[in-house]
Amino acid sequence: MPERIFNFSPGPAVLPYSVLQEAAVDIVNFKGKGIGLIELSHRSKEFMAVADETEALIRELMGVPTNYKVLFLQGGASSQFFMVPMNLLQAGQKATYLNTGVWSKKAIKEAKLFGQVEVAYSSEETGFKRVPRDDEYTVAPDSEYLYFVSNNTIYGTQFPTMPNKEAMLIADMSSDILARPVDVSKFGLIFAGAQKNMGPAGVTVVIIRDDLLDRVGDKVPTMLKYKTHAEKDSMFNTPPCFSIYCVGLVMKWLKQVGGAAAMEKLNREKAALLYEMIDSTDFYRGHAEKDSRSTMNVPFNLPTKELEAKFIGEATAAGLDGLKGHRSVGGCRASIYNAFPKEGVEKLVSFMTDFAKNNG
Amino acid sequence: MPERIFNFSPGPAVLPYSVLQEAAVDIVNFKGKGIGLIELSHRSKEFMAVADETEALIRELMGVPTNYKVLFLQGGASSQFFMVPMNLLQAGQKATYLNTGVWSKKAIKEAKLFGQVEVAYSSEETGFKRVPRDDEYTVAPDSEYLYFVSNNTIYGTQFPTMPNKEAMLIADMSSDILARPVDVSKFGLIFAGAQKNMGPAGVTVVIIRDDLLDRVGDKVPTMLKYKTHAEKDSMFNTPPCFSIYCVGLVMKWLKQVGGAAAMEKLNREKAALLYEMIDSTDFYRGHAEKDSRSTMNVPFNLPTKELEAKFIGEATAAGLDGLKGHRSVGGCRASIYNAFPKEGVEKLVSFMTDFAKNNG
Numbered sequence: 001m002p003e004r005i006f007n008f009s010p011g012p013a014v015l016p017y018s019v020l021q022e023a024a025v026d027i028v029n030f031k032g033k034g035i036g037l038i039e040l041s042h043r044s045k046e047f048m049a050v051a052d053e054t055e056a057l058i059r060e061l062m063g064v065p066t067n068y069k070v071l072f073l074q075g076g077a078s079s080q081f082f083m084v085p086m087n088l089l090q091a092g093q094k095a096t097y098l099n100t101g102v103w104s105k106k107a108i109k110e111a112k113l114f115g116q117v118e119v120a121y122s123s124e125e126t127g128f129k130r131v132p133r134d135d136e137y138t139v140a141p142d143s144e145y146l147y148f149v150s151n152n153t154i155y156g157t158q159f160p161t162m163p164n165k166e167a168m169l170i171a172d173m174s175s176d177i178l179a180r181p182v183d184v185s186k187f188g189l190i191f192a193g194a195q196k197n198m199g200p201a202g203v204t205v206v207i208i209r210d211d212l213l214d215r216v217g218d219k220v221p222t223m224l225k226y227k228t229h230a231e232k233d234s235m236f237n238t239p240p241c242f243s244i245y246c247v248g249l250v251m252k253w254l255k256q257v258g259g260a261a262a263m264e265k266l267n268r269e270k271a272a273l274l275y276e277m278i279d280s281t282d283f284y285r286g287h288a289e290k291d292s293r294s295t296m297n298v299p300f301n302l303p304t305k306e307l308e309a310k311f312i313g314e315a316t317a318a319g320l321d322g323l324k325g326h327r328s329v330g331g332c333r334a335s336i337y338n339a340f341p342k343e344g345v346e347k348l349v350s351f352m353t354d355f356a357k358n359n360g
Numbered sequence: 361m362p363e364r365i366f367n368f369s370p371g372p373a374v375l376p377y378s379v380l381q382e383a384a385v386d387i388v389n390f391k392g393k394g395i396g397l398i399e400l401s402h403r404s405k406e407f408m409a410v411a412d413e414t415e416a417l418i419r420e421l422m423g424v425p426t427n428y429k430v431l432f433l434q435g436g437a438s439s440q441f442f443m444v445p446m447n448l449l450q451a452g453q454k455a456t457y458l459n460t461g462v463w464s465k466k467a468i469k470e471a472k473l474f475g476q477v478e479v480a481y482s483s484e485e486t487g488f489k490r491v492p493r494d495d496e497y498t499v500a501p502d503s504e505y506l507y508f509v510s511n512n513t514i515y516g517t518q519f520p521t522m523p524n525k526e527a528m529l530i531a532d533m534s535s536d537i538l539a540r541p542v543d544v545s546k547f548g549l550i551f552a553g554a555q556k557n558m559g560p561a562g563v564t565v566v567i568i569r570d571d572l573l574d575r576v577g578d579k580v581p582t583m584l585k586y587k588t589h590a591e592k593d594s595m596f597n598t599p600p601c602f603s604i605y606c607v608g609l610v611m612k613w614l615k616q617v618g619g620a621a622a623m624e625k626l627n628r629e630k631a632a633l634l635y636e637m638i639d640s641t642d643f644y645r646g647h648a649e650k651d652s653r654s655t656m657n658v659p660f661n662l663p664t665k666e667l668e669a670k671f672i673g674e675a676t677a678a679g680l681d682g683l684k685g686h687r688s689v690g691g692c693r694a695s696i697y698n699a700f701p702k703e704g705v706e707k708l709v710s711f712m713t714d715f716a717k718n719n720g
């Protein structure tokens with residue numbers, strides 16, 4: 001096998017190498033049973049055990065209270081943009097949204113199809129460079145929930161702490177779930193597409209407080225009701241078996257390396273290396289404001305577009321892959337999720353130091 | 361590796377062994393690039409090439425006309441039950457459904473949320489033992505489409521030929537897509553969950569005539585519009601990359617072994633072996649009526665429940681796995697999709713012969 005590259009992709013993203021190796025064995029012959037993992041009926045005892053264990057590990061690692069369901073759904077986080085209001089917001093009811101990037105904006109658009117949406121804060125006019133402090137917005141008392149995106153992949157911003165408001169929280173944690181401990185009991189619903197911190201694309205994890213399952217109207221299609229999936233332990237129809245299996249492997253790995261608390265420490269260390277590099281020179285400029293900086297995604301610019309193109313080209317050649325920024329911000333972006341090794345961050349910092357010297 | 365068992369599971373189901381072997385290599389190190397397949401960004405040139413090739417192979421193998429889109433969606437065939445009427449049926453408009461099993465019944469339930477549903481034929485009262493001939497039902501001229509399930513997994517029935525009616529056809533082909541040549545131009549829309557004849561669970565292939573994309577109302581959430589996915593070549597959001605990749609491998613295998621026409625011949629041979637065995641003795645009784653028999657799923661009963669349990673237990677011990685029938689029919693069921701080897705059918709027939717002798 002050629003050397004493994006460092007993969008800074010924003011998602012699907014790098015996974016622990018041990019996860020890939022175990023999946024490679026099971027995919028051909030699951031636990032020596034003479035049948036491949038992806039050939040197993042979802043109703044087989046083998047696969048049911050995989051799904052049960054995956055759920056149990058998520059519950060343990062996130063400290064999910066017993067009055068919450070953990071669901072494995074399809075359709076990506078993008079489907080949660082409409083499923084949340086479709087299930088939780090009736091016509092005439094109000095919900096509050098914080099507009100801190102592309103993904104919150106898309107969620108706001110879908111919510112407007114179902115109820116009254118109040119955007120209590122927006123950083124759109126200033127390039128989504130920050131997320132709000134609690135004292136920068138209010139939530140109307142008759143609001144059904146407060147919706148926010150905990151980490152903004154494109155702009156590299158992240159809520160340093162979760163909003164502390166008298167409102168039921170709903171969060172899109174796609175890009176920082178399990179990157180730090182979270183008090184799930186403050187939330188009505190948490191969702192995350194798996195392909196950043198949890199596994200491959202193809203499954204979305206939804207954690208929902210069980211009293212919310214009955215809010216949905218009867219005109220909603222069966223497959224779009226959280227209740228349908230909750231009642232059947234995500235086996236109402238064939239689930240995305242392979243993706244669930246991989247999430248299980250990533251959870252096992254995460255438990256081994258110390259869980260969300262250990263990850264938070266490591267993520268802070270990794271991010272600090274990069275931000276210190278960026279702040280140490282005028283050659284690089286970080287996109288996000290300092291008090292909103294993400295530990296997961298670090299977008300930055302160089303003095304010119306030409307230098308950015310050169311930087312990305314040379315980095316790729318040096319085995320530092322996926323550093324091109326999102327088209328809406330431009331420049332470069334290093335995504336350094338849980339499974340991204342510190343060694344790769346150190347290599348990038350060293351590369352950045354040399355590049356600035358040679359081109360500054 | 362221990363001997364590979366024969367997997368008669370109704371889905372997720374057996375896949376070509378070469379597909380599993382190739383996936384096992386790519387999952388750790390995709391084409392030697394130092395990055396795992398499931399770590400690749402969906403926007404990387406590597407994955408875009410995978411998706412493009414998979415689509416091209418489906419187009420080639422099914423003879424999809426150029427005025428049709430091929431989409432890779434999530435949510436299973438069950439999500440198509442509501443997406444079809446949500447996109448194609450306006451309030452007050454009429455659609456015709458043929459009720460030939462559990463899956464058509466579920467589709468009928470969802471369609472009623474959106475428009476007027478006419479059930480032109482039902483075999484429910486007689487245990488879903490057959491599908492209708494063209495002369496057994498009529499389609500109202502003002503019907504927007506005629507919806508049917510081409511193969512009924514649970515009851516082992518299959519339309520021997522597609523309905524020949526003055527109506528736009530819409531078919532759930534989840535359990536027999538690519539098992540025989542089909543004239544796609546007769547259809548407005550075809551869909552199939554991948555996990556029977558196309559690959560692993562987690563992706564649903566939708567083939568839709570492009571003039572239908574504009575029928576959808578503007579109150580439909582973005583992710584539920586076929587148009588959204590058609591305009592972005594199924595990359596509006598992160599697609600289920602691994603499942604798409606595997607479908608591509610299965611399509612390559614299918615092309616190598618001769619495509620849908622070769623499959624039809626082989627499927628007929630495999631099914632004939634089983635039906636001849638069943639018909640040769642009173643010990644076994646097939647569920648479906650003879651002119652509706654499926655080449656994909658063969659449900660059958662033994663004289664008593666006790667003998668059925670014994671049969672399944674001894675078969676499993678002999679490496680013939682997944683033969684338990686669906687709870688709504690009981691008894692046994694052999695699912696023998698495209699990738700199921702003829703050798704396994706021969707082994708089952710031989711086992712059935714011996715079992716009848718020893719227990720008859």
